[in-house]
Amino acid sequence: MAPFNRLQRNSVLHKTLWLLGGYAFFLIAALSSAVYYVANSVESIHRSTLEFDELNREVEIINDYFNRQAKDRKNLFLRGHNSEDLAKYLDRVNDMTVKIEQQTNNVLQYPLAEPYRKDLEQLLKNHALLMDTYAEGVQIFKQTQDPRAGDQYVRGEGGEVGEELTHVLKQIDLDRQTLTANNQSHIRTVLLISTGGLIVFILVCSGVLAFAVTDPMRRISRFTTFLDESRQARLSTDTREHTEFGTTTTIYQPLEGKRYDEIGYMVDTYEKLSSLIGDYSRTLEKRVQERTAQLASANTQIMHLNQKLAAENVRMSAELEVSRQLQALILPKEKELKQIHQLDIATFMEPAEEFGGDYFDVLQFNGRTQIGIGDVTGHGLESGMLMLMAQTAVRTLLLHGESDSAKVLKTLNQTIYANVQRMNSERNMTLSLLDYSGGKVSLTGQHEEVIIVRKDGGLERIDTIDLGFPLGLESDISEFIDQTHINLDPGDGIVLYTDGITEAENSDGTHYGLPRLCELVQLHWHLPAEEIRRRVIQDVQTHIGTHKVFDDITLLVLKRPTMATVNLA
Structure with a gap:
């Protein structure tokens, strides 16, 4: 000690x-x-x-x-x-x-x-x-x-x-x-x-x-x-014979220059350390085997979890693909639009995610054409489901003879409000309905501004904020619903859109904007509806460039054909 x-x-x-x-x-x-x-x-x-x-x-x-x-x-x-x-x-x-x-x-x-x-x-x-x-x-x-x-x-x-x-x-x-x-x-x-x-x-x-x-x-x-x-010196012996005892005695020679710092202490404990190292070496292989078995078991569990995650990803991808296909299936087809001879109609819809929240539909019944356009808040599956509810409800009401757009909006709001409460969601949607017949348009419901373009290029913008109320926020919106009427002469038309166009951003964060949309529509209004649609979408995509698209993009161009266009058709 x-x-x-x-x-x-x-x-x-x-x-x-x-x-x-x-x-x-x-x-x-x-x-x-x-x-x-x-x-x-x-x-x-x-x-x-x-x-x-x-x-x-x-x-x-x-x-x-x-x-x-x-x-x-x-x-x-x-x-x-x-x-x-x-x-x-x-x-x-x-x-x-x-x-x-x-x-x-x-x-x-x-x-x-x-x-x-x-x-x-x-x-x-x-x-x-x-x-x-x-x-x-x-x-x-x-x-x-x-x-x-x-x-x-x-x-x-x-x-x-x-x-x-x-x-x-x-x-x-x-x-x-x-x-x-x-x-x-x-x-x-x-x-x-x-x-x-x-x-x-x-x-x-x-x-x-x-x-x-x-x-x-x-x-x-x-x-x-x-x-x-x-160490070798400690194990060496010096055999000396003691004549007085007649025996041979083996004596270990002590180290000379005994030290009392770390080095001297290391010399004294070297043999003990050697023994410990030997014991550790003998048990090391067993420990390695045990550890290897533990790692193999953990690796098996990780592989099993990876397989489950891969299967879950495949399932979710399949669900989203089915939802995307459902959305594509319910949109108006080009063949349906061409059967509407009263109007020259061109449409475009591109969701920001696999399942978007923008809504539009075009229906023809009893000599009248009904156009609807709206936007559900948010994106993804939940917004898409609300859009599908609205599309199904509007189409059902119209096909069963309900021609009053105000009543359609009132009934649709009650349905969406009840479903939103059941879903425990905060989603809501804007929706405007246009009823066209013989050059007369009745506009009902709140959405983005409606662009009216005249044959000579003149342009009017109708604010719809006082024509309705977002659907799904209140159980009864009857007092907020109003209607306005528009006359369309041959060559006149209407442009409908969602905020995915006007709020589309480029890499600098600059919005595309409604003035730019109006200017482009005026510039090309002499062209057919499909060509106007193509040029607007091309200009929007050029503005966005490589920047991420944050919202669904929807555009409808409606033109009342001139007599020359009708005869040519």
């Missing part, structure tokens, strides 16, 4: 380990401090971001109240022809006024809202002025019963209100980004300085450690040969 204690006191390795321990302790402390600082900084950024997000949500609520009130104001002029409806919409408008004022005052209580106080207070003033003007517009409407007179008065006298909210929302987002960027810059600066200091310390300590560690290693290397010779 005493030699071992003496070894501990004189051990070079013991001293080196103490130095290594101090070095490791410093590294752990430095890294822990850095991690703690970064964690606190990240938490501060996260907390600031959450505060800005909360402020942004509160301002969005004001914006939502303002938009809802704008719709109710418009509906009052459009539908408030009797005292009951007038009172209903006035109550809605007044209720929204109270909510806007309360919500704005609540936002002004936030500490972060101080930079935007001027805009928010200006919003309250402008909104109060707008409400006074609106009250005067209501009086004009009551006197004239002309919704346009009241609406035009409000538009002319009330001015533009709401731009303050847009400015506040943009400024909140900019301030949040600026704060985050400043915090990140500060973190980078501190980390660079800390890293530089740590590198200098590591270089200095590495030099000290290099000497402290390699010195005993060099001594051990020089002693390798001596170690082997010492």
